Amino acid sequence: MKRIDMVYQKLKELDKGAGVSASDIADSLGLSRANVSSDLNKLCDEGKAVKTGTKPVFFRPVQEILHKNEETSLDKFVEKNPSLFSAVEQAKAAILYPPGGMHILILGETGVGKSMFAGLIHKYAIEINRMEKNSPFVVFNCADYANNPQLLISQLFGTKKGAYTGADSDKIGLIEKADGGILFLDEVHRLPPEGQEMFFAFIDNGIFRRLGETDLERKSNVLIIAATTENPESILLKTFMRRIPMIIRLPNLRERSIEERFNLICQFMREESNKLGRQIMVSVNSMRAFLSYSCPNNIGQLKTDIQLVCAKAYADFVSNKKEDIKINSIDLPQYIREGLYMETEHRQLWNKFLNINKRYFIFDKSEKSILLEEGSGEENIYEMIDMKMHELKDRGLSGEELDKEMEKDIKDYFEKYFYKVNNTIDISDIENVVGIEIVRVVEEIIKFSEKRLNRVLSKEVYCGMAVHIYNAVERIRRNRKIMNPQLNKIRTEYSEEFNVALDCLKIIEQVLDVSMPIDEAGFLAMFFAYDGKEVKEQKSKDVKVIVIAHGKATATSMVETANSLLGTKYAIGINAPLDEKPQQVLSKLKTYLKNAGIKSDILFLVDMGSLTTFGEEIEKEFGIKTKTIPLVSTLHVIEATRKAMIGHSLEEVYEETLNVNTFLEEGASSKTVSEMEEKLAIVAICTTGEGSAVAVKNILEQHLNYDNNIFEIIPINLVGTESIHTRLRNIEKEKKILCIVSSFKIDTSIPQYGLHEVLSLEAIKPIQRLIDIENTYIKMGDTLENQLKNINSKYVLQDIKKFINAIENELNIKVNTNALIGIALHVACMIDRLKGGGSVDEFMDRGKYISENYELYNIVKRACEILTKKYDIDISDDEICYIMTFFNYKIILN
Template identity: 65%
Template structure:
């Protein structure tokens, strides 16, 4: 049975209505959580399972293995709309409130999504078992009958025959139709006072009567969800609003983040694609317009505008004006296109998106993420690794083959990346692109690395790191893992640079208040390694020359691009209106001779005979040229930037041609959050109320260097010794407790510190050392999770930690945290290789080495024996010698 089939089978067993996490399945099968998580995500993509929740994610079987429901749950909705998190949590609480939920009122401007949220609330109630799958969702707009209060009330409560003229039969109202489900009253402020009074009586007792009924009390179990654009305090009776304890306010579209607006645009585009049954291509300018234009009627208007744009594109497609359904910015309404001219937003988006260089977003039925088309992706090394690993695994390569191929791909990436930087020279304007804080961090890293390595770091590495580090931070911000498949190999082959890179991570962590994984040290290491390597590839520089009619047209275009990029690179040659073409080309030739130009040339011209200059320059000067007509400012900016990054003439030419539909992709591309390992905790205890425990917490937070993303200080109030164990057990379910600070003696193996020793600061240094070691182990666990294929990283790390402690205790030494990283990664990869049947590289002069350090050999051998016995592998003398090398400096 394949592993993925075993995972699916185990999920079926564990899914008893609430689902199961990747960790639970991994524990049950004794597999790596990372591998189980990967299999579950593949099953999710195949539509065999669905995801619920965030931290942790629960996986559930889709009945009959059918496709996952396209309806959004409140949890997945919250993931894409973080500004609504509090609102959604309130809605969930209202639905789950015993015994049958509590009435809800949704406030918000027109078009903010009140009806959509009401539908999601109904769906959530069904998913949580508060209502059956057949529970009705009844929508009623009170404004439809606002001018006829009697008819409005009869619609809601029903009518008895003869209740009024024309009532010739008994008729059930919407309350009866909504029995067991949700009744959504939109524009509830249009409900007349008498109707409100009847409603609050129903909400109080669950009893109502049809209009004209006097002797029968009817009952119904209905969750009332109402919505209004008005202030409820002035538009509704107080006796009515008092019955609605849960008030939800939806923000306007302008109050939502750009990522949320992007998600909305993408979702509406996918809906239209599903409706049309075909993919929809949306130009980048159209996307930027939808992201930036003023939308006074909020989400409702945004959806309508997108539908109209798609309808126009579809009409052009069926009438064969276009070969595909393409939404172009020129087809948009003028008020939408105005979004392209909002200077602040435009520049912000352009700077965020500039690294992707695509032309279209493609939305297709069933696709969860949009696709990108046209233009070479200049993305980060992480994107390259993600795509390459997926591609190689799909070909069925073994772990060793994949490792070998990835080693070559990563090396090629660094060579090409640094070559482009080297060819462009140092870009003085990099601060304009990445920001001053990144520059300061890179400067600190470079200075630190130069001091530690005793050699100068080139400007190309300076620039490369300045571009790379923002990619790392952005990846962390989007909760995407940083994985370096060559981490252990890099650590071994470039040990000096790796140790420096590990310390560089601390600089990044400190400045940006993040927790960089150890895998990132591998990437920084390679920048330091390639610092001194010369790149054999040779390409000619590309010079950009703008030629346009007018007294200052060309020079102004060139100056604008140069100033925006902070350089003096592109040249403008003005073609005066009274000058003949031959006079202009003489000026061009004179310039080329005086400046001794030998590089390739890209001419950006406006019109006329200027288009033909390239051929004559090629013949006379023997250099390659390309020409692009109808020049604009954006053409010049893109061409200048690409040329400075070291692109070839053909590459610069193609990239500049694509400028009319130049894409900036702000897609968050957020994978659903994986489960994370437990955070670390320091527990401060007090027996006289939480006051003393909080004092201890404040002292520790001020005196210790803590990574708040990993370490949490938890104050607790204890009643007695029996209470201690229960409280620690509860905390231990979500945290790994590093130490306890308490006035009581606690029977536990967890390190303890006396209350007074912390108050007088005597224990601070010891606690700091403990924190650094435990945080290091925490990060090693994350790194091993990405490296190991045959064992569970967290289980293995616990055993590796025990082995290291055993050696340390026997030798009476304490290894440095950087050595700790090395030895733990080495042992983890060694175990993984042994379990897969891989071979161990022989240790040179093994017998002599063992004889020279007999005490160290005996200690390491004894520690390894327990590990070998547990995992049923044979740890050879060669491997023992390799492990000895890590501890040797501490006994000499």
């Protein structure tokens, strides 16, 4: 057992309610007082103990009331509101403070949620058994009686009969009502000075008198939580302030992250759905507006605005203007819609909501909200048409313009549908998906249609039609309308297929005993029409990846990086300098497509503005199918290129590239370079003049792949070697030196390469490896930031780097970047788990494995001392064996 555990056990054993001193525990255990005191303070930092008094200091254990897996309301709250972590920790400390808690003052602007937070504190006190289940939570707004100080004080403390004119009976005050619980005083700055003074005696010893009483003292055990929007030092008496030591400030909505605001919106939407007893559909554009519009009155205003918008949507629903409770951006008040025009401020957020015309959020009373895409997750064309039609009409589209939009969407749907259904459902198990009745209908339809069309239909038609008919029948049984807005167009363009489809409706009706509308024949005809050469040729086409971005070299730089990492020249970059008009860039793109003879599908990755419309222009002029993803990053280019190279369809490349945004949202891309701890430098040193050093820099720049925001190549010229260490130390004050290129040997531990090695390009590979390793650690730090609970991801990776380097040096090996990621992630999670008191899995045949790899065991064990000392953890032989496995394979070597 560790010493700190022994101290904790003894603390729980000796504590009888009054607290235990460090000397008492030291004497009982035979340990030094200094060591025991240090351990007790650590236990306080970990929330396992609290201390009171000054000289002497007494310690008390915090009772482990909750089960390990049981979360309190405050714990759940802070998971979705991480910016309030400090506030929550302060609140917990105040409630746990012996003997009866610590009074609290909450600061914050109007609408930040002070009342709600006070309510959560009360709930927390009950959950950890610091207060009884029926303990009162009394709320009083001092502003309600601000113009009548005497009445205000009587409300709080109560009144004795005859205390003033009109006081015709004894009246209990809120302090008495709150006995055993919490009294929440909102807008406490409106409490007059005399009222504040009356609180002094009560706060100090729990004694008070009703207004007009002189001969009777009353007692009440009340924890006071006060709240104000003002500067407390300017509006509250200093004597009052001294009696409320715990001051908690709640951030305003502007200071909270976009993810937190998103969680708040979802919570309020679910609450409204629960009130209405129905689900609420919210377009992504509406969510974007709510996430970005100016909301000066904070959370309170956000909640009220959402209630008003939901009320309007409900009114449209009950008056039959809409089939569902649906909120589109056109329904929002103008001041909320203005949030849509703030894209530049929330660039990362919009990555999450691409293809906005085809998605809705579905809210109900459950904890989760659903992002409804085309097909509603079940490849359901009916839902897509419903939502698309309503949205286009809400946007004011009608007639030919609406038909054109719908035609494109239906064609896109069927192409995507064929590939996706075929790839996910096999003929052999289709019965398990749709049922035996549907399978029999489809078999009869296929047999009938092949004879009428005089051709064999593919597996795609079989699988696709089975799922489609299943959805159609389910929709009819739920009394929902089937509508095909392109029915006439399909009937004329695919007349043969349409006539066959009409007869197929009769087969469905006879076998399943349902009445099928003619609109459904249009969909069945599309299955026949899209089966054959057109689809199969489409599937075999390559997908070109073209990047277009503003700036002189933005697009080509991203493409060069992606192509280099993938060892290809597949992706294409077209720069859009800021001094070039969009038409010039479009013309440049068209010229390239003509000269290159490109006829395959194209995925455009663009940054913003008019570049997002280029795909439509290319489709019109070249007849090429395109997809466009805005807000491009290098990661998008890499993923799109990788998927396109291995032969995925345009739809698949598009969907997979969109999924990159899931990782970008996690926080990795939200970190700016300015937030990183240090820049990295490669120093090129010459003694023959600065021009030589610059020449070396130019060679390195041409042959190395690195991010200019993180890495810098610094050329320096030395007149003599006497000042070299001073120059290097000055650079290290601002940057970490990755390596040195020099014509002579320097006495330093920094990796060095000779000028001849750079000129012959021999040094390029090892220097690139150093850069790749640093990039790996930077990315892992960002990735782990939200994964690790007990340690700081950036700091721990620096220690893990030393740990891995120590093993590399002992084994005289170099770990490649892929293996490096695995080792670093494993060790980071191990440290985090051990710091949190997690268990260790037993390593099978541990003793035998150690004896067979004894030298490696000793090397890893020695290296682990770096981590055990720094993080005060015990790394067992089981953990060491797991780490050894990473270094016991040849794949770790470059």
